[in-house]
Amino acid sequence: MTAPRPAEPPSEDLSRLAVLYGVATSFSPSPDRTVAASATAVTRTLTALGVAVDTPEAVRAALAARERELRERLLPPTVVRWSGGPCAALDALPAGTRLRVTTEQGETRAAADQLPPGLHRLTATAPDGRTAEAHLVVAPARLPAPPGRSYGLLVQLYSLLSRHSWGMGDLGDLAELASWAGRALGAGFVQVNPLHAAVLGTPTDPSPYRPSSRRFPDPVHLRVADIPEYAQVADRAAARGLAERAERLSASVLEKGALIDRDAVWELKREALELVREVPLGPGRRAAYCDYLAEQGEALEDHATWYALAEVHGSDWHRWPAGLRDPRSADTARARRELMDRVDFYSLLAWLTDTQLTAAQRAAREAGMPVGIVHDLAVGVHPGGADAWAQQEYFAAGMSVGAPPDAFNARGQDWGLPPWRPDRLAESGYAPFRALLRALFRYAGALRIDHVMGLFRLWWVPLGEAPTDGTYVHYDAEAMLAVLVLEASRAGAVVIGEDLGTVEPGVRESLRERGVLGTSVLWFERDWEGDGRPLPPDHWRADCLATATTHDLPPTASRLTGEHVELRDRLGLLTRPLEEERAEAAADAAEWLELLARLGLLQGSGGGTDPSSEEAEIQAVHRFLLRTPARMLGVWLPDTVGDRRPQNLPGTWDQYPNWRLPIADAEGKPVTLEELAASPRLHALVEVLRARDAGPPGAG
Numbered sequence: 001m002t003a004p005r006p007a008e009p010p011s012e013d014l015s016r017l018a019v020l021y022g023v024a025t026s027f028s029p030s031p032d033r034t035v036a037a038s039a040t041a042v043t044r045t046l047t048a049l050g051v052a053v054d055t056p057e058a059v060r061a062a063l064a065a066r067e068r069e070l071r072e073r074l075l076p077p078t079v080v081r082w083s084g085g086p087c088a089a090l091d092a093l094p095a096g097t098r099l100r101v102t103t104e105q106g107e108t109r110a111a112a113d114q115l116p117p118g119l120h121r122l123t124a125t126a127p128d129g130r131t132a133e134a135h136l137v138v139a140p141a142r143l144p145a146p147p148g149r150s151y152g153l154l155v156q157l158y159s160l161l162s163r164h165s166w167g168m169g170d171l172g173d174l175a176e177l178a179s180w181a182g183r184a185l186g187a188g189f190v191q192v193n194p195l196h197a198a199v200l201g202t203p204t205d206p207s208p209y210r211p212s213s214r215r216f217p218d219p220v221h222l223r224v225a226d227i228p229e230y231a232q233v234a235d236r237a238a239a240r241g242l243a244e245r246a247e248r249l250s251a252s253v254l255e256k257g258a259l260i261d262r263d264a265v266w267e268l269k270r271e272a273l274e275l276v277r278e279v280p281l282g283p284g285r286r287a288a289y290c291d292y293l294a295e296q297g298e299a300l301e302d303h304a305t306w307y308a309l310a311e312v313h314g315s316d317w318h319r320w321p322a323g324l325r326d327p328r329s330a331d332t333a334r335a336r337r338e339l340m341d342r343v344d345f346y347s348l349l350a351w352l353t354d355t356q357l358t359a360a361q362r363a364a365r366e367a368g369m370p371v372g373i374v375h376d377l378a379v380g381v382h383p384g385g386a387d388a389w390a391q392q393e394y395f396a397a398g399m400s401v402g403a404p405p406d407a408f409n410a411r412g413q414d415w416g417l418p419p420w421r422p423d424r425l426a427e428s429g430y431a432p433f434r435a436l437l438r439a440l441f442r443y444a445g446a447l448r449i450d451h452v453m454g455l456f457r458l459w460w461v462p463l464g465e466a467p468t469d470g471t472y473v474h475y476d477a478e479a480m481l482a483v484l485v486l487e488a489s490r491a492g493a494v495v496i497g498e499d500l501g502t503v504e505p506g507v508r509e510s511l512r513e514r515g516v517l518g519t520s521v522l523w524f525e526r527d528w529e530g531d532g533r534p535l536p537p538d539h540w541r542a543d544c545l546a547t548a549t550t551h552d553l554p555p556t557a558s559r560l561t562g563e564h565v566e567l568r569d570r571l572g573l574l575t576r577p578l579e580e581e582r583a584e585a586a587a588d589a590a591e592w593l594e595l596l597a598r599l600g601l602l603q604g605s606g607g608g609t610d611p612s613s614e615e616a617e618i619q620a621v622h623r624f625l626l627r628t629p630a631r632m633l634g635v636w637l638p639d640t641v642g643d644r645r646p647q648n649l650p651g652t653w654d655q656y657p658n659w660r661l662p663i664a665d666a667e668g669k670p671v672t673l674e675e676l677a678a679s680p681r682l683h684a685l686v687e688v689l690r691a692r693d694a695g696p697p698g699a700g
Contacts, residue, residue, distance in 0.1 A: 009036040017063045018042050021049055022474035029406045037471035044462040045471055048396040074124050074132035077426040080482040082141045096127040117486055119429055135429030139482040143515030146494045147370040150188025151633040151689050153181055156647050157192045158260055159663050162673035167249035167265040171356040172223030173673055175363040182367025185686050191374035195221055199385045201315040202263050206659035209378045212385030215439045216303050219349035224272045229279035242272050254670045259660040292351045300347055302327050302390035308342035316384030327390050357443040372445030379451045380417030394424045394432050399460045402467045406502055412467030419458050422475045430483045441491035452497030455480040456507050481514050496545050518544040534595045537627035546630035548621050551647045556618050558644040560589050571655045596620040619688045640682040642666030
């Protein structure tokens with residue numbers, strides 16, 4: 001087979017222009033190899049940023065214009081000042097430049113130092129008469145460390161069913177889990193999957209990482225029975241019928257082995273919520289709802305309008321009538337008025353979901369959790385969804401986010417998520433990012449940011465091209481971090497960055513400097529710069545959430561037994577012979593078990609567990625995590641009962657039931673929240689986590 005011809009690299013002028021817009025002209029799939037980005041990738045990326053580069057003459061003109069713009073401007077669109085520190089942009093101003101700052105609080109000041117944290121407006125006037133205005137972000141130098149050292153439970157909420165669930169785990173279950181784990185287990189937090197609003201349609205994409213909106217939550221997570229108005233529904237026969245259907249739906253999952261059917265759950269809850277909205281809100285509830293509408297403003301109106309229009313025209317706004325593709329058009333305003341009943345319905349659902357999310361965090365804190373609920377922020381949104389429609393000016397048209405080819409995936413990845421334009425973010429003072437963070441911090445004790453490296457750069461893939469034919473686009477990481485630290489500090493929240501995989505040099509150091517924790521997963525913690533062997537616990541970093549596994553990885557029981565290899569073999573996903581994969585997995589597990597034994601961590605539990613049993617080995621893994629200096633320890637909830645099945649198997653679509661599995665025991669039998677709470681195996685593992693003799697952080 002003939003190898004494909006290398007893509008044509010960009011010209012010298014195109015390369016210079018790209019650098020000035022933060023567009024990379026090469027990337028490194030491995031430390032010892034650099035690959036040039038193609039001219040096509042660079043050209044289409046610049047075009048998506050609004051730069052005309054269709055001819056060599058246009059490239060030269062754009063280059064000259066950009067160089068002149070950067071040379072003559074006094075300030076960038078957004079300026080960052082860390083509290084107590086210098087500001088490079090201000091220090092570079094010509095001597096004698098006059099400054100005027102209008103603070104977030106409305107005060108006017110003649111200097112940019114000693115300002116309160118916030119987003120201010122800065123005006124600079126140079127001695128030669130040039131003026132410039134910029135957003136000024138003043139942020140605390142760093143976030144404080146998490147309160148004390150704690151362990152918590154990691155769970156995909158949909159997978160956690162209780163006796164009260166309607167076919168999938170809900171916010172009532174989350175509040176119950178947090179209250180129990182905090183009071184009875186001494187847990188400090190519960191981390192969940194993204195609860196962002198999904199795209200309408202059947203079948204719905206079950207992945208929580210490709211939502212319609214990241215700013216507003218999904219009402220499919222509502223505990224309908226906990227809505228006060230539900231008890232007042234006039235049609236009691238209809239309510240009883242819904243409850244009976246809900247019971248059958250849950251029984252199909254818990255007793256008959258059916259997969260979680262999100263579409264069926266939503267249809268059931270939608271019918272119930274249509275009944276709820278017919279019940280008038282009491283005066284206090286009505287006032288609270290009106291406050292929410294006023295606070296969320298245009299953003300909520302846009303969100304609800306998209307859902308109302310999607311009911312009529314389908315869930316991809318690109319295919320709507322032309323006049324409705326613009327959220328600010330006269331046609332959209334007219335349609336919104338005509339559909340105001342449905343707009344109000346979806347606004348009400350957003351408020352109801354917000355109240356239950358807030359209640360879950362309140363339950364966690366009242367149970368003594370120092371952190372509470374850790375929410376998850378997905379990398380991006382569905383291109384046809386509500387955010388992409390309402391915020392079109394901030395998204396790069398014709399581009400998708402993904403990952404470049406590397407040692408683990410030679411074809412690269414295309415995640416199908418439109419990227420934010422860094423120039424538009426900066427011009428707005430990062431308005432959509434600030435609004436998104438504020439919305440999530442309303443009910444979060446901590447926020448996990450998926451692929452946190454995206455604050456620094458993202459791999460842009462032109463639509464229609466292979467993921468290999470993309471390039472990196474850089475963001476103003478200092479500004480993104482300053483906004484993140486500012487909003488998290490205002491909320492008193494912890495921030496955890498998912499920094500697994502290929503990480504650009506300096507990223508982890510920058511995150512640590514600002515108090516953003518990283519993520520360390522046991523199986524990946526090896527001495528990669530030395531002998532490659534498992535990293536001893538005292539060599540782990542302290543500023544992290546340490547775990548044995550994640551939702552994208554095999555459960556610990558599967559990893560220890562090698563069952564994850566057999567699963568991938570059954571699905572035809574192995575790239576090497578089965579025996580070779582088996583041998584490598586066995587050697588990997590054996591190396592870790594040898595270290596656990598050498599540290600004296602392999603031992604039977606108080607209940608007489610055989611030290612060589614899989615359960616004892618899982619306990620030893622968590623004793624090891626306790627020996628690290630990690631500030632937060634995460635326990636994958638399915639690990640507490642020996643579940644073998646990953647919740648998501650990357651690289652699969654319909655071959656595996658991603659995002660649709662209930663938590664199950666070692667035999668694959670679904671386990672309810674009530675059964676989890678009574679599980680001897682879970683309590684034995686918790687005793688390990690709470691043991692006083694586990695050794696001080698960093699011992700080993």
